Amino acid sequence: MYSPLETQKESLVKKYIRILLVVSAYWIISITTVFVNKELFDGKHVKLNATLFVTWFQCIVSSTICVVTTFLSHKFPRVVPLNMPQAHPFKAETIKNVIPLSILFTTMIATNNLCLRYVSVAFYYVGRSLTTIFNVLLSYIFLRERQSAKSIICCIVIIAGFLLGVDQESLTETFSLIGTIFGVIGSLALSMFSIYTKKTLPHVNGEVWLLSYYNNVYSIFLFLPLIVISGEVNTVMNYEHIGEMWFWGTMLIGGICGFLIGYATSLQIKVTSPLTHNISGTAKACFQTVLATSWFNEAKSFLWWLSNIVVLLGSFAYARVKQVEMAMRHRETSSIQKH
Template structure:
């Protein structure tokens, strides 16, 4: 389920952000709409939980301006994370998308030291070195194939930095919402909803919105009186319906990725989830390469393999360190509640929920 939702979301967003058939170049508006869908789903599920408490549970979402203002600094990082993430996807091929954002682990190590003053062991640093080597190999090969976008690469690095910073600062944001991941998601998306409106105005995307496909256009009105406009009406209505359907699906899948991530961690473990996410990215890369029919060199695949191997090794090393630290702090066997910090960090910092 996690693989299906995550991979589908990436390909849907790629179509929305870079397909010429959409007739609109408005990445901020597209992401703004997805935030709106997430907010509506959070409110809807919260209300349903009140009516059907025995069927499923969802936290209450009482909005507070004071809480929203406190979370705003974190929301700004969240805003940057999803903007750069989608812009990276817009300018780069899906097959290179994973590698372009693969330095998140490296930034985690750097920012953990700079912000939290925590040092990282030699084994973890060695894993980061493997990731960097694979990243550089893939970048040089992608450039040699003539399919590298420097702008997309910069957006990918920016997204990696934002994701890393968000994951580190998330614990502070959770303190304002009683440790609830869903409440934090709710506030982050509301704040980002407002930030996107400002961004849309400042980047002059308002002019692009004039080209948004509409399910019912002027042609549909004229077709009532002029038969020759009927074909135009049918075509424009189809394009508009398909576009808005994809927009809605992307918003639903963006919300669903948080749920399936939580579910996967609950039924497996944080380590298994991290390895599953990396393996999913590898499969996503292979699928994208097959769909695009772009030739990739042996060194290109080697670079990708190094990034995957380094990421899995790092997840394993960090898991062993965390297990050792918890064993020293809590000699007793871990209860189910001890999984909460792992669950919250994985869900809140997952960049693919943002779409």
């Protein structure tokens, strides 16, 4: 017989093992997705100059996986015990409530992928590092949330690291101004998407996966005019490998990765916390940068590396400051409730 203390220790060990496995899965899936997408957008083997088309196809794959999973979960609940909610993406009320968020979702993934197409994988994190800054600005504009002096200092550090990174990257052959601009727009879109997600979730009964499914379905239609306007239709029609199985296999892998990263992100937040997820994402970005420079044999200057370190330290510091502030608010609220 196990004592209560031993049982508690065993439970904690299982909990930490689960967290370790989920975080590891998130790292592996996220890094794999970035490298696979880089090959699809700007690779030496695929050579398809149609980023929006590839992103559109990934939305189709994600939507299809959601539909199949929902069907299986209801048809074979013992085999697929996910209890997926029924979706009604073409109801007028659903479209009205979700389409503004889906427009932001389409903008976010399009600009993020266009950023990845034009910049190197190593610079990708720095190019999109202003998300925290936009979160702070938009939270103040829309929610009137004021930031502490420590939080503002952390934001200044992140901005300094970003500017230094852009300056140093501009000295390399891989620098792309348009890619950096897409990264900034992607950071802004991600921040706005996060805020509007909170407003939209009540319309889908708080079901994150149902909202994700709707976003992917609506993005399929939202991407179509963008693909036509950008001229990617002719690019795809004249692509030399359009009928080859290896190409569609690679596209399918990219689509599956796109679906899995959404699942892994939600799962990591569920077993840890949003703050821990941000810290994990920042640490992952650091490892991804080191891995990319090694994989692509890129030699970087001391100041280039310093810019990455500054951005990472600023991001870590901001996460820690918010963690402490949230703990203080919780203690104050608990103290008020007791009295």
